[in-house]
Amino acid sequence: MNQLFTGWECTAEDCKKSWSGQKNGQLFKCAFCGIKFQPGDTVRSVYTNNLKSGTYKGNPLVCKSCDNETIIETWKAKCDSIYSENNWFLNERR
Numbered sequence: 440m441n442q443l444f445t446g447w448e449c450t451a452e453d454c455k456k457s458w459s460g461q462k463n464g465q466l467f468k469c470a471f472c473g474i475k476f477q478p479g480d481t482v483r484s485v486y487t488n489n490l491k492s493g494t495y496k497g498n499p500l501v502c503k504s505c506d507n508e509t510i511i512e513t514w515k516a517k518c519d520s521i522y523s524e525n526n527w528f529l530n531e532r533r
């Protein structure tokens with residue numbers, strides 16, 4: 440596991456990097472509460488590449504207050520809800 444998956448204290452530089460394909464730190468946010476990370480915040484990337492479904496990929500970033508031992512379950516539930524039948528209009532191009 441590299442630093443991304445064990446968590447690190449982010450720097451001002453991290454906050455300006457490209458994250459999730461958006462420049463200048465626009466998406467340098469917690470995927471669970473939406474808070475934008477500030478220098479000094481503890482950030483961790485949740486490792487999801489080992490999950491079977493393609494739906495769960497993305498290695499979401501999580502803040503210190505949202506992170507817990509069931510975060511992967513939370514992520515799965517979140518993805519299931521986003522990609523549910525009820526949201527076909529968002530997902531028809533998948």
Ligand SMILES: [Zn+2]
Nearest residue numbers: 469472502505
């Ligand atoms: Zn959070």
